[in-house]
Amino acid sequence: MTTLSRGLALGALAAALTVTLPAWSPAGAAGPQPPRTGFETSNGARWTTQPEEQDFLAAVDRASDRVRTERIGTTAQGRPLRLVRIGAPAPAGADRVRRGNAVLLICSQHGDEPSGREACLSTVRDLAFTRDRATRRFLEHTSVLVVPTANPDGRAADTRGNSDGVDVNRDHLALKTAEARAMAAVQRDHRPDIVYDLHEYGPTAPYYVKDVLSLWPRNPNTAHAVHRESVTLSEKYVRPGAAAAGFSTGVYGIWTDPETGEPVKQVAGDGQERILRNTAGVKNSVGLLVETRVDALTDAEKADPALNNRRRVTSQLAGLKSLFEYAGERRARIESATTRARLAGYADRGPVYLGGADNEPPAPGKVLGDPPCAYRLDARQYTDVKDELALHGVSLRRDGKGGAVVPLRQPMRALVPLLLDGRAEYHLTAATPLKGC
Incomplete structure (x- = not known):
């Protein structure tokens, strides 16, 4: 595909994000439209503000019996950290935490990487109001847990770190930040089978320019079956799904030769146990980091930042679609892998x-x-x-x-x-x- 035709294809794909949502009402008759994010109402011209996020989640919570939103922490600057729990029937109350059979989405740990947050917010809404039978059956067996803004202070300031300048994605072992502590509590209480971490990255031409990159837990303490399932999620679902949607894909942290596609060097993506995807693996969850490309790909995107923003969010949505396909199709294998990993610790060998x-x-x-x-x-x-x-x-x-x-x-x-x-x-x-x- 030529650069021009590829750009047109991506532009058409991005435009699909703005299609009109179907009407919804609890009784199935004519009724109010589902709520929309600030990103959607502006057609991608700006990111959803935090007051808009609060109103959006409150509206979804009120209107759907599949959704419960709760405050799980408070940042240093007093902003709420929220967890959204989605299931059908409604998720268990706070006094009866549902364990297992869960997918956890961690969105925008880095405050200057907003596209994952937008994809998570619209996904919450779409799962809350879907009439699709297959999706509703999926939600009967799997809880979807979402931390829509994992770094609210950083998002407000448009900074990678939190208000103290700490990279939250390097704090999942020490737990010094309110943000990492809240996420650790969610992992402890819900024991998710899958932890999916949404990020963005800046490319380095010509060696590191893919639209969607992904990486599993590399830490060698990850149980073999959990590691295998994590690689499967990346290589058999997320990357092929993104490619089918028109995006180029690669492995995060690996530069490749633009002519041969062969690895040139590894610049990131090691086994540090303090990084969320690795912490998840050590804690016996299937883990995946997804990074999507931020820079404008075409002259049209350079002229219209909203077009670039929509493409960024659409690439995140392509990965999420593949994640849910994986979780539904391989549920038994995933649960077997995570359960065996947890029980293996009792053997102490x-x-x-x-x-x-x-x-x-x-x-x-x-x-x-x-x-x-x-x-x-x-x-x-x-x-x-x-x-x-x-x-x-x-x-x-x-x-x-x-x-x-x-x-x-x-x-x-x-x-x-x-x-x-x-x-x-x-x-x-x-x-x-x-x-x-």
Whole structure:
């Protein structure tokens, strides 16, 4: 396809985002239109404001018995962090958290990457009001959890980091930010089978210019079956789905030769356990990071930023469509993989890796071939990290001396050394390893 014809195709695809929504009413008769985002009402000329988001979600919540919106935290600047729960019948109340069979969407962790947020907001609305039988059957078996704005302060300032300048997507282990703490609590309480993280990126021509990039958990502590399902989501669903919608695709962090398509070098995408897609894998969820291209691709997009914005959101929607197809078609395999990964921790067998990635062997000294059976926290250490351990869902037992013992025999087995072993790069504290428990 030539550059001109490709640009026209993308423009036509982007225009599809603005089609008129079908009328909806609870009784199925003539009634009010479903709510629209600020992005939609402006035809992509601007992003949805946070007051508009609040009004939009409140309207969806009031009108649909499939949706519940709740506040899960507050940012340093006082903005709410919200979780939207979608299911049919209505999701369980806060006192009866529904576990498993869940897809979690984390939208716009980086505040200057807004297209994922817009795609998430319109997806909430479309799932809330759909009459499609297949989608309604899907929602009977799978809860869709959405954090529509994972970094509200950064979105307000149009900055990558939060109001303290912290990159939230490097805080999923230490949990120093309100944003990461809220997301950790959602993962702990709902134990999602899939965590899908929506981002945007700036290309580097000619080696890194794909419209949609994706990457699974590379951390080697990810259970084999969970890792396999994550790769399947990327390579068999999201990338082919985006390609079918007219977008070029690639693997995040891998530069490729423009002539041969062969890898040139890896510039990002390692196994750092503090990054959400890797944290999700270590916590036994299928994980995927999706990055969509931000720069204008055609003269028309350069002349009309709204056209560029619509194309960016449409590329995110193409990935989400493929995600839901994957979740529906492979539900049994996904649940089997995540359940087996959680139960495997009770067996307390096998190495734990303090470094490396699925495409990079860990450095010498970064493999615990015979891990300790537990870690002991003294009273000071326990006081320092008890809240973070609780947010991560790590089990422990108090020792009667103000401290605690954290066994490896638990679903979060691989996470425990990453948090408490002094040799781990991002450990919270250097606890005492125990043998012979």
